[in-house]
Amino acid sequence: MATSAPLFEGVDEEFEDIKNEPKVSKQRLWHERLGHPGRDKTKAITSKLKDKLTMKLDPNTALTCEHCLRSKSTSTWMGKGSGERAVGPLDLIHIDLIIDLSHVTEYTCTLVLVDDHSKYVYAQPLTRKSHAFMQLKRIVSFLETQTDQKLKAIRSDQGMEWKGNDALEWSLEKGIEWQTTIGYNSKQNGWVERMNRTLGEKMRMLLMQRRLPKKFWPYAIRAAAFKINLTPSIDNEFPYQAMFGKSPEQALKLLRVFGCLAWVNVPKVKRDNKKLDQQAITSIFLGYSLERKGWLFYSPDYNLNMFWSNSAKFMESKCWSDRTEWRPVDTKAPPVMMTEENFEDLGYNKENIFDETDEGPLQEYMDMETDLEERLSGGTAEVMEQGSTAKTQIDSEFFGLVAMRPEQRKNLDPTIHEAMSGEDRKHWEEAMRKELDGLEAMGMWEIANLPKGANTVDTHWVLKIKTNANLVPTKFKARLVARGFTQCEGIDYTEVFAPQAYLNSTIHHDVYLKPPVGIKIPPGKALKVVKGLYGLKQLGREWNIELDSHLWTIGFHCMPSAPCLYSRGTDDKITIITAYVDDMLITSPSRDEVDRTKREIMDKWEMQDNGRIKEFLGIKITRDRRRRRISLGLTAYIKEMVNKWLGGANEKSWVPMLSVANVTRGERCEPQRAKKCQELVGQLLWVSNTARPDIAFAVGVLSRYMSILIDSAWKAAIHVVKYLNQTNEYQLHLGGETNEHSDTPVTTTSGSITYVYGCPVSWKSHVQKCVALSAVEAEFVAASEAVRETLFFSYLLWDLEIMDVQPVLYTDSQGCIQVSKDPAKHWKLKHIDTQYHFVRDHVQEGDVAIKYVGTANNVADVLTKPLQGLNTSRLARMIGLEIPPKGGVEDASASQARCTCHRRDTEVQEAYLSEKHK
Template structure:
């Protein structure tokens, strides 16, 4: 009898009741032939029954012997003697031997304790030769009193990993000896298999669930379809929601205050606690060892020992030749991942791990039951399969066979991608020589969302494993330019000043349009027609993953845009413009995204559609994680959705309100007490996300992010708390938007303003921070960083900062001159009179002789009247907020000018 209809051939429908050994019946729905692949042949069984509700497949040994097959067993040990009669094996069991196995209650109780206090029913399933009906364990009677269980509310699973139940219990009033307070249990309801891990805090839940899911899927070679948990925040957060979406796992939750809906975890928690309670009570160990009283994996019986029993182990560091070689300890459990024992040394009381052979004292509890022979109690060579739990009656509210979400959409996206490959003639089948090593490929899946975070489509990309490429053989040049965000903000400003509509287009299958510059060969990809005889392909175009693919695509796109009539800028090769003053247009490229605005948008879209397969996204609303609003008076750039995702990822959506990026004591961390982070927090990722915010729309975070990035290698808890403070500030200010195209400062249209400042000696960690802001109808560029040279005075520090700011001013001037034919004037504001005096005075200064090269650079600009340096009071210097952590009442006026926004009051939402 078999339970899988897919393995049947020549199936005939059938309705037949089959009576089992316990008197119950099951329904057979068909009959047919099943072929079983053996190591050296194929076993064909006819007249097999299809029983879908059968937990295990059943094969008749008698039927196999009738087909002239022999049945061999390992170890050549005789378990029973019997005869083969009429297709059945008849075995006679001696009554006195059976009685001998049940008379010694003392040994059964010892086995019960050694097996971690299972119920009599499960002990009988583990060891069928025992009679455990009358087993009475005083420890269990004290520790396992409970109410009657509830039936579950989820349907009966039909395969492994279809339903995974998880729950967290704790905090335990007595932390374990290693500091654990929580226990996380994951249960596969199909086979009731349990994975367990221990946590020190609730915040570790998401990290450990991701690790467990990866390990479970690797072990079982199957994908998890559904995960069931309660509604607590440790399971319902952005980190796990994103992880479940990427893995294609459906997250189901129980109703509030109804834990009985998930009996696998709730009853499992009860089992875990009661077993630990029994083991601690039985062993007499302190309650702090509760985490060691539960195995993380079911060990075999041969090395099972009673928890907390006396043991002796080999001491690896004896004191002398005549000193004792062994030490006395208490047995705690087994080390996961390798064969070693966890032992508590009775003298020094540290927990140690020892892989040497140990001698366990397993003296049973004293009992007055009669003695009887026990040599036939157990044969260690016999193993028995334990059947699954009896299934309850469940209400089915989802399909029985529910594949993971990735599989549903993956098949469609893969077929679409392969069709695109054929359409673009990316490869050609070929044969290769033995000295050529083809590259392998893999599939990468992605979800695309809109400006509100809503899912728009699924994408699949075939990627070459380019890390196997060899320089000089498989590739030469790989450089491909990346556009500067300052150029993109300039495009927004110019289009708004000229009242041009800004639109966006996406190139479909961009990399497939690139032309291969080397003869590269790949293996036949997974999902490609397996009936094709060809195993190897030569690439005609570029594929994702190849080191030269970005360069090949950029060259192809550059040629197409040049043919249309656009010219790449020499200042930023990712910014294209029209030289025809009667048909102005500016276009910014980011890989396969085109952002453009001009007087001939429709004509451009028609021409580019003739060259590539495009997706017209219309007026731009969302790009690079930035939400873009084209209003009448200005263009607004905001990243509120991006900030919301960051807060959800780090579980800080309910954090407190704050008005400054850093806490008040963050001027120096050097002398403050701190310790290493003892919980999983991705400090590096948090800084990376903040840096991207700074580059796009949030100059107010520039100093805080640059300052905290100094501690990436070894962050302490004080740095972790400072990052959380920055994220709390983000929550309060996520409505901040950067406004371009409006003018809060009175200056002419062709005037670029620069603001520079330096905080010399302000922080012991940084010594000197410099900052600059470039303003042209709105804030276009900014920087804040630690100075790379040591300044000997505040004047020198300010002078170095001014030099860097002037470099940015000149870069923007050249870009404007090239793309608009405007010759803008440059004005630099500084709050240091010494800087102006040094730059304007040609007299030799003994204190500035070591900065003469920078001196000549600025003086030449002043002599040629290409630059003007003007003094600005410190309280009006907007760059001051990018060099230090200013309080809210001091920085708010600066931020209103930086963001060109008078409504920047903090909001707690």
């Protein structure tokens, strides 16, 4: 392990600050390496090892250690309970759960096991209490194999996790005596209760000594158990030695200060000067493991998450925030190596015995924004001088480690750290500089004196690779965003409501901004925001006032029924503007009117003209002039979803959902999976609301389980992705009478689709707010909600002066039609809320006509229940979802089209029956 060369021999001169790091006394360093042992424990170590190790230990160090004083508290001794000490290892083990350690991680509790004879401790973080028994069996199996002993007895409390039939059958089969304590008498299991406190104290000290966030507690508690096993117990025996019969000398040599800074070496065979200039990377040391022959590290700068290595240099007196700026490192001195012999002496097992507890990616990254600003301070030019690599996203193979390989495809919305360490670094630096130059050119802020006691708002960078509808990157976009949540209501802003937002608005409150990276101002000064900056709470409101004022001066007026729509002129001169955030869509029958409107807007604000519409808000828009129709598609977006959530697997389904019952049953999801499920359902909602009404029902059902997620909801969400993979080519065709289809099953889910001149423009699938006592009542409520949507579009078309037909509501319920038309039938529904009766008023006034449509032809049926594959495909085509002809060429004849459609329906039905059978 030890090397003859000095630790920092051959390090570049620019790293003199590391070479000459502040000295820490040997006594203090070993006190931290051993996990802050108390005075008596330190004396025991010195007495047991004597001259075998060249370590310097001072028992009085514990009396002056700041972390010991802050983390340890005195309490009365908790006796180990009745019975004498066990004679040998595994004669008796004590087990318990610590359940109050969930700090922003997927882990919710920790299983603690203490051997009564050796006082050997095993701490295993768990994602669920229900996993405790499974982990107990694996730990016992491992210890029995390593010690060549059989477990004889277990002592636990009366927790429900130990009372299942599986635990009883396992203990009876192995002949293990399972002892339980008397209720409210924890002293009977005193050893493990005392160990819980010791682990908690050491865990807090390990986190504090190198200033790690609480999210690292799972690694700290495992490291604490490792260190406890290498310090003598009250009878001056090393738990590790008493358990396995091996000297702890080699293990002690492996100890390093938890959370310290380390340089992890890159093997020579993996070094490539064209891709990687440095030969080591900065990391945080996070502990040891019985399953691997290496140390555990985490490197925030390189997005490597958790990884293992047996070759590293440690700066044990430094933490992550103390490190120097990133620069290439030339380390000629041999690194400290964790050798095969060291691990064999420790009895470590090569096999990974805990599959479920294998270190995966860290769920929550450290907040490195402040550190990044320090790295980027001085402007983009300095940043580019530091970044001499073409590609610095390193996969785990560079280290011979076990880590999650980064995605091979380009990350469209990287974090600032990913961008600064990736192959597109120069593009991002250029984008950030362009953003700052643009903001200064707009007069976004002015340098002003910071009033005493004034609130200052921080900023951060949001990065995005802009793509076209085919997901081909077109632009690197960097946006400086204010942290609006740091504003004070009534001081920094008042009203915040607005339907749009943009940077050209004027701020009417004094808002002071901390200077972002790249902007230098004199001390005592601040940036006083003059115009709206993204992230400010009042930005939307200020921009809406600005936009509304200018459009009014050029003759546009806002639609009362839709505040984001503006119109001017009539007939063939009518021009309509749709405003969404900083995107505007201008439509008019007259090309001259479109050009005129663009000039009038661009005379006021600097904007980009993207020409004829091809995509809008990520929606691909295609026009078939021969058929006189427009199609909306999300093919590229869905393909990206399939790659992300199916992992490239070509799994498909002909139905979005097999059964609602499959979604409502099952156990709760793990926290990490629940988070992923919420993200997936959010993406599905956007797809459903944009151009895919055929998945609206399935997504609506999934949305009901976002607060308490269960495993079956996750599987159902993945099933929707498989359906989208099968129907990826579907496009929503718009192409004419205004009508509405409504339907509802007795399960009180309302479904409706609104058509305007033959184009599906709105669809809904949601649970009714009232409890229906009959099918007619449920249909009547659904019709009422559909009429409200129909009237909205009627008023909108009336405002645009293009409404010339009576809306028609189609329903497959004759009872609903009778109740809507005949007041004499009122007695059947007189108990329901008055608001639902307005459908009868509008039918009698002639505002809406209501007609019958057979169930087989009611397209709203797809929004209220899971359907067979054949019906799903048929109704999707009736809605307007079709696969466009290749190259825009129509089928040779209608008969050929019908034959093709029939053959396809047969294939769909066969695939659905096969899938349902499985």
